[in-house]
Amino acid sequence: MASVVSDRYARQEQLPEVGASGQARLAEAAVLVVGAGGLGCAVLAYLAAAGVGRLVIVDPDRVEESNLHRQPLYRMSDLGQAKADAARAALLALNPRIAVEARSERLTPANAGSLTRAADVIVDAADSFAATYVLSDACYETNKPLVSASVIGLSGYAGAFCGGGPSYRAVFPELPPSAGSCAESGVLGTAVGMLGTLEAQLVLSLLLGLEPSVLGRLVSIDVRTLRFGGFSFAAAAEPAGVPLAFIEPGEVERSDIVIDLRGTAEAPVSPIPSALRIGLGALERAEHRFPLEPRIVLCCRTGVRAWRAARALEARGHRKLALIAFGA
Numbered sequence: 001m002a003s004v005v006s007d008r009y010a011r012q013e014q015l016p017e018v019g020a021s022g023q024a025r026l027a028e029a030a031v032l033v034v035g036a037g038g039l040g041c042a043v044l045a046y047l048a049a050a051g052v053g054r055l056v057i058v059d060p061d062r063v064e065e066s067n068l069h070r071q072p073l074y075r076m077s078d079l080g081q082a083k084a085d086a087a088r089a090a091l092l093a094l095n096p097r098i099a100v101e102a103r104s105e106r107l108t109p110a111n112a113g114s115l116t117r118a119a120d121v122i123v124d125a126a127d128s129f130a131a132t133y134v135l136s137d138a139c140y141e142t143n144k145p146l147v148s149a150s151v152i153g154l155s156g157y158a159g160a161f162c163g164g165g166p167s168y169r170a171v172f173p174e175l176p177p178s179a180g181s182c183a184e185s186g187v188l189g190t191a192v193g194m195l196g197t198l199e200a201q202l203v204l205s206l207l208l209g210l211e212p213s214v215l216g217r218l219v220s221i222d223v224r225t226l227r228f229g230g231f232s233f234a235a236a237a238e239p240a241g242v243p244l245a246f247i248e249p250g251e252v253e254r255s256d257i258v259i260d261l262r263g264t265a266e267a268p269v270s271p272i273p274s275a276l277r278i279g280l281g282a283l284e285r286a287e288h289r290f291p292l293e294p295r296i297v298l299c300c301r302t303g304v305r306a307w308r309a310a311r312a313l314e315a316r317g318h319r320k321l322a323l324i325a326f327g328a
Helices: 020-029 037-048 082-092 112-117 127-141 189-208 281-285 304-314
Strands: 028-033 054-058 099-103 121-124 147-154 157-164 217-222 226-234 256-262 297-299 319-326
Touching: 020 189, 020 256, 028 037, 028 112, 037 054, 037 082, 037 112, 054 226, 082 099, 099 189, 121 127, 121 189, 121 281, 127 147, 127 157, 147 189, 157 189, 189 217, 281 304, 297 304, 304 319
Parallel strands: 028 054, 028 121, 054 099, 121 147, 256 297, 297 319
Antiparallel strands: 147 157, 157 217, 217 226
């Protein structure tokens, strides 16, 4: 997409770091944004305003009234609409000179590869540990830069991974013991906006080729104390051994032992009929024993319990393991 001469980008083109050539680079770029919630709204709005030529939005959710305090792309009239579609309409109203593709679907291990290959920079704004690791694995394999952020309550961080730098796994080789969410832990809209805007800045830095590169850098923010931190992870080593990988339910094989860690109150029926229903505590206490040879597939909602169960089984000699995160 060729750069259009107008007053729209005049102020940023005055910057020596941008200029006409940089604006042309933005116009020719494609960015994949996974998640059109609080982080995604800020990222998308600023990338669209800056003239990034093609934006691809991946989000399976619909607009709810509880979203509106931190997701300013949406209006009351958007309630019930698919977020990807509502975001696309808002972005094109802001800048009709760009292309925006809306995909109302979940990011999965099955579609992550094709989505990342088609983009110049990938943005993780999904508020999902499983999505972050799936994206990092895909970006590391395709050598595409990944900008990822997380925010809960009044603090969060953003960083630039892969694309020649260390992967997310190199910095965060383990999931946290529990998964917080905006719905469960609460979040302030301005905190999300700051982290999403920081993600947009990291993307623009990568697209414009600004030096020093933001790859291998993480920035943290605590909005309660107004403290900023961060560190370089450019020298971080990739984890040794075979990583715990997320797969799709359709990738389960007949020989696999499938364990659904959710209770029947949480999920009365498992999507995988052959799944055993065993709680995380029982697995961590070694109340059940399994042969080492078949692959064990561990399932839960977010992936956190599946990860913990996999580590417990690894400690008992299991090496053939896979994870499934069913999502909300």
